Amino acid sequence: MTDTATPARSLDQGTTPLRFARGWHCLGLASAFADGKPHAVHGFGTKLVVWQGGDGELNVLDGYCRHMGGDLTQGEVKGDHIACPFHDWRWGGDGKCKEIPYARRVPLRARTQRYETVVRNGQLLIWHDPEGSAADHEVLPPELPDVMSDKYTPWSWHTREINGSHCRELIDNVADMAHFYYVHFAFPTSFRNIFDGHTATQFMESKGRPDTMGGGYGDENSTLKSVATYYGPSYMINWLEVDYKGFVTEVVLVNCHIPTGPESFTLQYGISVRKPEGLDEQTCAYIAERYTQSFGDGFLQDVAIWENKVAVQNPLLCEEDGPVYQLRRWYEQFYVDVADIKPEMTDRFEFEVDTTKANEYWHAEVAENLAKRAASEAAAPADA
Amino acid sequence: MASFVPTSAETLADLRRYTEDRLVEVACLDCLARVRVKKNSDHHTSVQWSAEARSACQELGRRDQGPGGRDVHKPCARLMASIDDAVRAGAVPVGAYDGY
Numbered sequence: 122m123t124d125t126a127t128p129a130r131s132l133d134q135g136t137t138p139l140r141f142a143r144g145w146h147c148l149g150l151a152s153a154f155a156d157g158k159p160h161a162v163h164g165f166g167t168k169l170v171v172w173q174g175g176d177g178e179l180n181v182l183d184g185y186c187r188h189m190g191g192d193l194t195q196g197e198v199k200g201d202h203i204a205c206p207f208h209d210w211r212w213g214g215d216g217k218c219k220e221i222p223y224a225r226r227v228p229l230r231a232r233t234q235r236y237e238t239v240v241r242n243g244q245l246l247i248w249h250d251p252e253g254s255a256a257d258h259e260v261l262p263p264e265l266p267d268v269m270s271d272k273y274t275p276w277s278w279h280t281r282e283i284n285g286s287h288c289r290e291l292i293d294n295v296a297d298m299a300h301f302y303y304v305h306f307a308f309p310t311s312f313r314n315i316f317d318g319h320t321a322t323q324f325m326e327s328k329g330r331p332d333t334m335g336g337g338y339g340d341e342n343s344t345l346k347s348v349a350t351y352y353g354p355s356y357m358i359n360w361l362e363v364d365y366k367g368f369v370t371e372v373v374l375v376n377c378h379i380p381t382g383p384e385s386f387t388l389q390y391g392i393s394v395r396k397p398e399g400l401d402e403q404t405c406a407y408i409a410e411r412y413t414q415s416f417g418d419g420f421l422q423d424v425a426i427w428e429n430k431v432a433v434q435n436p437l438l439c440e441e442d443g444p445v446y447q448l449r450r451w452y453e454q455f456y457v458d459v460a461d462i463k464p465e466m467t468d469r470f471e472f473e474v475d476t477t478k479a480n481e482y483w484h485a486e487v488a489e490n491l492a493k494r495a496a497s498e499a500a501a502p503a504d505a
Numbered sequence: 506m507a508s509f510v511p512t513s514a515e516t517l518a519d520l521r522r523y524t525e526d527r528l529v530e531v532a533c534l535d536c537l538a539r540v541r542v543k544k545n546s547d548h549h550t551s552v553q554w555s556a557e558a559r560s561a562c563q564e565l566g567r568r569d570q571g572p573g574g575r576d577v578h579k580p581c582a583r584l585m586a587s588i589d590d591a592v593r594a595g596a597v598p599v600g601a602y603d604g605y
Contacts, residue, residue, distance in 0.1 A: 131513075131515070133511065133513050133515070133516045135511065135512075135516075136512075262573075263572065263573025263574055264573075313580075315578045315579075315580065317554075317559075317578060320578060322578040324579075348575045348576075348578075350575075350578060358575075360575040434511050434513075434516050435511070435513070435515065435516040435519050437519075437604070438523060438604050438605065439604045440545050440546065440549070440601045440604055440605075442604075444523075444551065445523075446519070446520055446523040446524050447523075447524055450520075450524065453510070464555070464556060465524075468553070468554050468555055468556060468559070469554035469558075469559050469565075470551075470552065470553055470554065471550070471551070471552040471554075471580055472550070472551050472552070473548065473549060473550045473551075474549065475545065475546045475547075475548035475549035476548070477546075477548050478546075
């Protein structure tokens with residue numbers, strides 16, 4: 122018997138927004154830009170130039186000279202300014218043209234797109250707003266006490282370009298309980314979301330699956346307590362307590378991205394580990410590298426899904442799913458004009474996912490997988 | 506087109522179903538906050554605050570004054586207890602419809 126009463130559900134792929142989110146975006150570790158050379162960072166549909174002037178300030182401008190479009194990222198830092206390789210026009214961090222060496226005077230209208238900068242937790246953040254508002258320092262991510270001190274390992278920082286997906290796919294993970302089992306090979310035993318103002322938080326406790334060889338979330342010897350908060354549209358701090366066979370390590374993971382085009386973004390993540398007491402520097406560095414590797418692998422597991430899925434405007438949910446619609450309603454506040462932000466986009470919302478049934482089913486499935494594995498190992502000849 | 510705003514009528518109906526349906530008002534027993542609650546099961550809880558309720562909650566207000574960090578986003582324990590009370594009293598039905 123086929124069910125003819127229920128019509129087939131359509132997949133609403135929606136339309137990709139034509140603007141980029143308002144908010145603070147992290148370009149990378151500040152130290153990476155502090156060598157007196159111009160650096161190129163792709164973002165917001167263009168290329169940005171980042172440099173440190175002789176005064177020590179980090180500056181960010183649109184990467185293309187407003188004179189004849191020369192690529193400033195291929196220019197040269199002269200004093201505090203960036204000089205265009207095409208005609209040597211000199212631009213200051215305030216966006217104004219400071220000097221044209223061959224001209225009698227600089228045109229009064231010679232101003233380019235600049236981005237306000239803040240160095241926070243050792244990272245360079247810039248304010249982006251299609252409406253051109255002044256930077257809102259109230260919504261900066263918090264300072265992380267002790268990180269950047271000798272109590273923690275230095276940031277291990279990594280960058281990866283993602284093509285063919287809007288960055289909302291990355292945001293969706295905040296509310297996605299079940300993918301931690303299927304994609305990251307962990308049992309999420311407790312899962313809660315709180316969205317409030319410009320922040321969106323995921324609280325999760327998980328334990329690795331014993332039937333997979335997955336690192337990161339999926340190591341059967343480790344349990345994880347995770348608090349991950351997005352401060353605005355693109356910058357997440359994830360506080361992790363990893364209990365590996367009774368040895369607890371505190372890990373801070375920063376997960377941030379810069380949208381580069383309508384369907385592409387650059388993912389960046391950094392890891393800093395609280396140095397366990399009594400361990401030497403070399404061992405601490407080794408532990409940090411192991412966590413960096415395993416959480417990096419975790420991102421790659423997500424990327425494989427994103428690169429092959431389609432956008433879905435109308436996800437079909439079951440009772441065990443997290444609050445995807447409410448999360449997206451929260452995320453929308455960064456894509457509308459400030460005047461158009463609706464109360465429900467920023468009103469506090471809390472959601473506790475019921476993980477009890479899911480874990481029951483998953484434990485049964487894992488037990489079956491382990492039994493199958495044991496049976497096939499018993500059947501195989503010993504010397505195979 | 507400025508944003509992700511869903512446009513199809515069916516998607517808008519889903520949005521309403523998942524975000525608005527079956528919310529029941531619950532008043533905090535300790536302050537003037539009134540929130541809207543849904544319980545799909547004993548372990549599931551969905552709590553929709555309003556700006557008015559948020560500003561009435563002293564616990565959350567206190568946390569807003571402190572430095573930022575990992576604990577500032579936790580739920581208010583008093584409200585959670587009030588919701589548990591309302592559920593026990595039968596004021597909040599427990600059970601899901603078709604996945605919502």
